[in-house]
Amino acid sequence: MKNLQGKTVFITGGGGGIGGGMAQAFAERGARIVLADIDHGFAQEEAAKLPSDVEVFTLPLDVRSLEGWEAARVEAEARFGAVDVLCNNAGISTGFKPLFDVSPEEFERVMAINVTGVYNGIQTFGPAMAARGEGHIVNTSSMNGLSPFASFAAYSASKFAVLALSDALRDELAPQGVGVSTLFPGLTRSRMSEADLGKVSAGDPARRAAIEANMMEAIWLGRAVVRAVENDEPYIVTHPDYREGVRARQERILAAFGEPAQPDYRTGLTATKG
Template sequence: MTGLTGRTALVTGAGNGLGRAVAVALAREGARVVLVGRTAATLNDTCTLTGGRAEVCDVSDPASVATLASALADETVSILVNNAGIAGPVKPLWEVEPAEWDEVFDVNVRSVYLMCRAFLPPMIERGAGDVINLASVSGKRPLARRTPYTASKMAILGLTRTLAYEAGPYGVTVNSLSPGPVRGPRMARNFALEAERTGSSVEAAEEAFVSRAALHRLVEEDEVAAAVLAMLRMPGLCGADIDLSAGMVAP
């Protein structure tokens, strides 16, 4: 792949953060980008950076996804990036309410199932397409007080590997990308909560966290976007998970 001209990429959670960074990178490579998220204002902001098309959708809701698929019947979506996700509660498992657990799994896992269910069949019919699911290094190592999130990201790894074997024979690749902690508002919130819990400073909380990474730093949003492009340049990649964690290891 020297460029993506002529291809349409759908990115969920495209209003900000990683979704916006991925959408911008895809657009720069020539793709027509369909931006999907819950908030029109942030999607429109991303639209100014990418062009393309913005569609408001709750990707965890079957009816909303069905409406989205109907609205995009005129688009040939050949790249699907399932990025939508939430961090969920920061507390021990026994303090997590069932509604909190369900919300994390609805947004982080059910959305991937619904979007693949809606947009994979046309790819299979055409005999080509690429699906990249955003997982997390947290799905592969302990992360105390974050059980719903880590469990949901481990579920994405299992979903990806199995779906690759179902879709691969039709010429459709399915892979996952597992970023480590990415610099941005979500990690800033986590460091603030950890500092409050331990009585330390935010800076100390961040230092303790990144000290477990070989590169001793957080991952940047543009690095995640670059990884998505790199994965699309590897046509033999299928059923794989790419670790982009700056060498983060278990505590």
């Protein structure tokens, strides 16, 4: 979508750090912004940070509720017309803990918000974008969605799901003129990362300071998202320092592609998409 001037951008988790960064960056391009968050007060705080000439409104939305999404769509369209860009960005973390310590309720909650929430957004706005032959969907995954590590199993599973869903959807919607991008943030300043940091560095101010120093400011992620929408890029990587971990994991997977398990196995049906 080459020109974002006057376009309407709907951002979930819009009261959070990265959602707020996206709002600022799209506003820099002259877009109109809808900030939706389960905590309406957070969304209002982020809206108040935007320059006064930006057209913005906020609404409460729990991304787990398809009915809530429908009400949000009706309100957004009444205010700004059709939504051109959807940023499915709301998400929660389980924090650093072994999978055995993640309760069934916590597991269900992280999947409901991080995965079903994204699906709900796509179901709400995707068909109208496809019918118009224009639109863009940005889904927030994580570096944990490319390279999982111990103590983040449930969260990583949810973020892998976001990537899989986005890749397949990109193929489905390309012929209809709708773009799909996946954002893979590394450590970025936000309420979530500050809370997680508090847990790992409790009583260790030096560790805290070291991790704090590596946090990226969310506005830069927002600007990377804007460029990806303008250029219809599939993947948005903001923290290249994670590259080696991702490469090593891919190498391990590729190394497992040896001979077929069944000696006389032959097929021409294998998916070969690059």
